[in-house]
Amino acid sequence: ASILKKRLVELMPGKQEALTKMKKEHGAKIVDKVTIDQLIGGARSIKSMLWETSLLDPLEGIRFRGYTIPELQEKLPGYKTGGEPTPEALLWLLLTGEVPTKEQCDALTADLHARAKLPAHVEPMIRAFPKGMHPMTQLSSAILALQTESVFASEYAKGTSKKKYWEHTYEDMLNLIARLPEVCAIIYRVSYFDGVVPKYDSKLDYSGNFCQMLGFNDEAFHELMRLYIVIHSDHEGGNASAHTCHLVGSTLSDPYLSLSASMNALAGPLHGLANQEVLGWLLGLQQTLKEQGKEVTPETITDFAWETLKAGKVIPGYGHAVLRKTDPRYMCQRAFALKHLPNDPLFKLVNTVYEVMPTVLTEHGKTKNPYPNVDSHSGVLLKYYGLTQYDYYTVLFGVGRAFGVLAQLFWDRALGLPLERPKSVTSEWLEDFIKKN
Ligand code: AMX
Numbered sequence: 001a002s003i004l005k006k007r008l009v010e011l012m013p014g015k016q017e018a019l020t021k022m023k024k025e026h027g028a029k030i031v032d033k034v035t036i037d038q039l040i041g042g043a044r045s046i047k048s049m050l051w052e053t054s055l056l057d058p059l060e061g062i063r064f065r066g067y068t069i070p071e072l073q074e075k076l077p078g079y080k081t082g083g084e085p086t087p088e089a090l091l092w093l094l095l096t097g098e099v100p101t102k103e104q105c106d107a108l109t110a111d112l113h114a115r116a117k118l119p120a121h122v123e124p125m126i127r128a129f130p131k132g133m134h135p136m137t138q139l140s141s142a143i144l145a146l147q148t149e150s151v152f153a154s155e156y157a158k159g160t161s162k163k164k165y166w167e168h169t170y171e172d173m174l175n176l177i178a179r180l181p182e183v184c185a186i187i188y189r190v191s192y193f194d195g196v197v198p199k200y201d202s203k204l205d206y207s208g209n210f211c212q213m214l215g216f217n218d219e220a221f222h223e224l225m226r227l228y229i230v231i232h233s234d235h236e237g238g239n240a241s242a243h244t245c246h247l248v249g250s251t252l253s254d255p256y257l258s259l260s261a262s263m264n265a266l267a268g269p270l271h272g273l274a275n276q277e278v279l280g281w282l283l284g285l286q287q288t289l290k291e292q293g294k295e296v297t298p299e300t301i302t303d304f305a306w307e308t309l310k311a312g313k314v315i316p317g318y319g320h321a322v323l324r325k326t327d328p329r330y331m332c333q334r335a336f337a338l339k340h341l342p343n344d345p346l347f348k349l350v351n352t353v354y355e356v357m358p359t360v361l362t363e364h365g366k367t368k369n370p371y372p373n374v375d376s377h378s379g380v381l382l383k384y385y386g387l388t389q390y391d392y393y394t395v396l397f398g399v400g401r402a403f404g405v406l407a408q409l410f411w412d413r414a415l416g417l418p419l420e421r422p423k424s425v426t427s428e429w430l431e432d433f434i435k436k437n
Contacts, residue, residue, distance in 0.1 A: 002111050003104060005170060007096050012166065012414050019415055036430065043238075043422075044321060049246070050417065051237030053094040053408045061328035062235055064090065065097045069231060069332050076230075077102040079205045084227040087206055087403055088112070091177070094234060094407035113202035113209075115178035119149055126186050127195065135187050135395045136267035140260045142183045147256035149175060156252065165252075166414035172255035173406040180399050181206070185213035192389050210399070214387070220340055221385040225396075227336060228378065231329045232397050234404025238322070240265040241272065245405035249412055250420040262405050263398050269316070272375075272397045277316035279379035279390040281308070282349060296349060298356045305353075305360045317376030318357055319367040329374035333381055346380045 001009075032047040054064045064072060076085035076099060088108045092100035100108075122145045129138055147153065152168035160168065182200060189197045193215070201209050207225040211217070237246060245262035249255070266272035285304050286296065294300050308315055320327065337347045354372055361370035379393055387393075425433075 003107055004092060004095065004111070007098075008166075008170070008410075008414075011096060015411075016415060036434075039425070039430070042321075048422065049237045049243070050415075051242070051246070051408055052097075052411050053404055054234040054236050056236040056322050058322055058324045061323060061325070064234060065093050067093070069328050072230065073227075073332070075099050077105050079208065079222070079226065084223045085230050086226050087229040087233070087400075090230045090233055091403050091407060094404060095410060109205050110202075112174060112178040112206055115175045116182060116200060116202075118179055118182055119146065121148070122146055122183065123186055126183070127190055129190075131191075134267070135191055135392045136263060136273070136398065138187045138191070139184065139395050139398055140263040140267070142187070143176070143256055143260040143263060146176065146179055146183070147254065147260075150254040150256050151175070152252075152254035153256075156254075162416065165416075166410065169255055169410050169413040173410055176255055176259060177402055177406060180402060181210035181213055184395050184399060185210065187395060188214050188389075188392055191392070216385060216387070218385060221387075224336065224340075224381055224385065227332065228381075228396060229400040229403065231332060231374065232378075232400025234401075234407070236322075237408065239271070240268065241401050242405050242408070245409055246412060247420050249409045250417065255406055255409055258409060259402055259406060262401065266398055266401055267394060270314075272394045272401070274316045274373070274375035275378050275393040275397060276390045278375050279383065279393070281316050282346065282353070282380070286349070296352065298352060301353055302356050302360055305357060309360075309364055315357060315361065318361060318370065318372055320369045320371075320373045323371070323373065324369050326371040327373045327376075330372045330377050333374075333377035337377070337381060337384075341381070341384045344380070344384050346383060350377060350380050 034046055038044055038046050054062055055066075056062050060068070062069065067075065072085050072090070072093075076089040076093065078084055078089075079086055086105060086109075088105045089100050092098070092104060092108060122142055125145050126138060126142055129141070151171040152165070155164065155168045182197070185197050189195055198213050198215060201212055204212065204222075205226075207229060208222045211222045211225050216222075235242065237243060241262045244265040245258045248261040249258040253261075269277055285301065288304060289296055289300055305315060334351075337344070337350075341347055354376075357372070358370040361367050378397075379390055382388075382393060382396070383390070
């Protein structure tokens with residue numbers, strides 16, 4: 001078995017016992033209460049789910065296994081010394097809670113490369129999709145098509161024991177993560193180019209190979225991709241893509257079925273699709289002002305933002321269901337831009353938007369959080385390196401998100417978490433409840 005799997009086998013009994021003990025000794029303690037507002041309002045902030053891999057603080061932002069993003073950048077091994085953390089290092093951390101050594105990361109890279117070959121039917125299927133099918137629809141469908149290889153599904157059909165679920169999930173998780181780069185590269189090269197996909201290169205790391213298969217050989221872009229995958233991986237359990245994977249997986253649907261469902265949630269404009277919406281909004285702003293013969297200034301941006309709001313639309317990339325301050329995922333992308341592309345005009349535009357938008361949204365008076373989220377910045381960085389096809393951006397978010405939700409799915413099965421089934425009520429039930437209370 002791989003060294004990662006061995007480490008997990010060592011860690012699992014302790015975690016399982018601790019959870020059983022906690023339930024036995026403290027199971028009846030009350031952690032939260034639910035108001036009618038929350039019941040109607042999308043269950044906002046109700047604590048009702050176990051999620052081990054990350055935790056989100058409204059003001060500080062995300063911590064992965066206790067580490068902030070700057071701490072990950074400092075502690076996790078990079079591809080080269082001092083470089084951005086690699087997704088392999090992050091996966092190790094998410095799964096074990098421990099910071100890996102460079103050797104452990106390299107072993108995981110090699111393991112992923114060894115698992116990367118796609119089953120024969122998947123590539124022809126992607127190539128047969130109609131032109132113009134959204135890349136997220138293609139991604140979700142391709143993940144479903146990969147499901148013919150699910151170890152979990154086939155072992156379950158053979159009658160495997162509950163005690164083995166974690167192991168089948170582990171195999172599916174790594175196979176699936178390993179196969180995403182080629183799937184996504186085929187989607188990209190077929191959707192926007194002649195369909196020729198550069199050859200898989202297992203001498204590179206996960207992100208480096210992914211980038212070169214997309215057609216990008218600039219090492220700075222590879223660094224961006226490492227950081228991009230890491231920061232998009234996990235954002236605790238309640239966001240729609242994470243929760244969907246956890247929910248679907250709780251029925252013992254295998255990791256392929258669960259991840260495909262998760263990607264469908266990510267494809268919504270209020271969630272992952274916001275990153276393509278942001279770039280569309282910025283380019284629309286530039287174009288409109290150009291047509292009107294106006295300069296891009298804080299005043300003209302403010303006017304354009306008000307037009308968007310008055311048209312009954314949201315400002316993409318701003319606001320958040322949990323965060324109440326600027327997203328640290330935005331800040332680390334900003335730091336990357338300051339280092340690598342300080343003079344890029346679109347980066348400057350993003351900065352000016354950041355200067356004015358919190359005031360506009362505060363004056364608008366609706367959103368609880370007038371600050372930018374992760375999606376506000378990612379498109380500008382991708383575009384700078386030549387990845388200009390912005391309806392593809394959410395696919396990259398999806399590759400990142402797979403690392404987080406699948407790592408948690410592993411623990412869902414390792415801890416034997418049950419079928420998820422919250423209680424719903426009708427509005428008549430609520431009216432009755434109100435009369436009595
Ligand atoms: N522009 C305009 N109005 C906004 C807004 C924005 N950026 N953010 C929130 N609002 C509005 C809401 O639409 C809502 O209006 P309503 O009362 O008429 O329905 C009101 O403010 C209150 O919303 P909220 O409690 O502040 O936010 P929420 O928890 O309901 O929703 C989110 C959070 C992210 C969906 C919302 O802020 C939004 O639509 N933002 C723009 C889309 C976006 O950037 N999504 C990406 C989020 C990060 C991610 O998942 N990738």
